[in-house]
Amino acid sequence: MASDRTTQYISTASERMTRTRYSILATILLLATVAYADRAILSIAGPGIAKEFGLNHVQLGYVLSAFSWAYVVGQIPGGLLLDRFGTKKMYGATLILWSIATMLVGFIGNVTSDVSVALALLFALRFALGLIEAPSFPANGRVAVMWFPKEERGLATSLFASASYFAVAIFSPFAGWLTAKFGWPSPFIALGLIGIAAAGLWAVVMHEPRNHPRVSSSELDHIIAGGAMIDIDSKHELQARPAVSWALVRTLLGNRMLWCSYIGQYCTIALSYFFITWFPIYLVQARGMNVMEAGFATMIPAVSGFLGGIAGGVISDMLIRHGWSVSWARKTPYIVGMLVGCCLVLSAFTESNVLIVLLMTLAFFGKGTAAGAGTWAIVSDTAPREAVGLAGAIFNCVGNIGGIVTPIAFGYIVQATGGYTVGLYFVAAHCLVAAVVYLLFMGNIKRVQMRTPGT
Secondary structure (H helix, E strand, C coil): CHHHHHHHHHHHHHHCCCCHHHHHHHHHHHHHHHHHHHHHHHHHHHHHHHHHHCCCHHHHHHHHHHHHHHHHHHHHHHHHHHHHHCHHHHHHHHHHHHHHHHHHHCCHHHHCCCHHHHHHHHHHHHHHHHHHHCCHHHHHHHHHHHHCCHHHHHHHHHHHHCHHHHHHHHHHHHHHHHHHHHCCHHHHHHHHHHHHHHHHHHHHHCCCHHHCCCCCHHHHHHHHHCCCCCCCCCHHHHHHCCCCCHHHHHHHHCCHHHHHHHHHHHHHHHHHHHHHHHHHHHHHHCCCCCHHHHHHHHHHHHHHHHHHHHHHHHHHHHHHHCCCCHHHHHHHHHHHHHHHHHHHHHHHHCCCHHHHHHHHHHHHHHHHHHHHHHCHHHHHHHCCHHHHHHHHHHHHHHHHHHHHHHHHHHHHHHHHHCCCHHHHHHHHHHHHHHHHHHHHHCCCCCCCCCCCCCC
């Protein structure tokens, strides 16, 4: 009798809806935050590095640019490797390698004191970091499409898409404290160790949905019923996946809907790079804030952007659950969010620093809402089954060109005009362009099918 009750209890427990997919989500949020922290840490340690090795502003500028160039170059190869070897292996291996590259920066002072050698090593290691990190966000997109049904995918993608704000809010003060107490090498070493530990966690937590030891049959059924592609990392699918062909490339580069999503990502990343490059300088040079005031003023929009990202994903998923089409559930928060982002241009018409920070906070909440609902979620919803990694890589490659163009263009505008007003118009124009593209040109959001020869 007792045995029967035990058997019945085990059977009931196996059918209980588990929430294992959210532990996977928490893990990719951690990994995305570590990735962004590794990118941003140089801005905190930069003054100490420049002082120790005698780097001028131009030399430091080249070092700061190394990551973005390599990150763009590495997107397509990284996406191809993801589609060939799967998410768990590629993410785990690259996480360990980029963490080692981060740690090695902290030991440059032990290797050389020569300016030229130090400059070459700094550039090489930051370039390597960008190249190795390139598959990370396409990998996050693969995890989202593998583990989450459509009505939950917006939240999943919004969280890792908002990791940049999360990283700024958490790791910038931490890195600043480490630098002040132990010197500029310490945050590189600390973040490298955190990354390696995160790789160990990834190895334990990440499994394909069918093979995960803590997934109930009811959760698996829920994921499948919602349109998740749970088998894209299975051994059979990876081996059966067709080699890259012109038909595949033509599909990804010739689809209007996908190009609208690429342009949308470009515009949102352009705003992000304005925020992490020129916004603090604008507050100091044009608004008379000191460095500490500018630092706190920067944190407020960062937190707002993170909250906006979560809101965008939640709203988008809620609209789907209430019967909205995927197209309008993804596009509506994006369009509204980017239109709200246009309000940053109003900073040019006020002398109040408090109002400027409030305007930027509102603008980055809007931008975060747009990114949370209508960037990576759309790629997850639309990428061809045969090329989820490559589609995410092209999307991120085009988008991150904004991270190269925007800081340079903004600098030329400021130099040519002698002020920041035109530059603010330039940034706000990205919000307007993105909203118009999604509203008028994107069309229906649906899974892209591979083109066959002759079509």
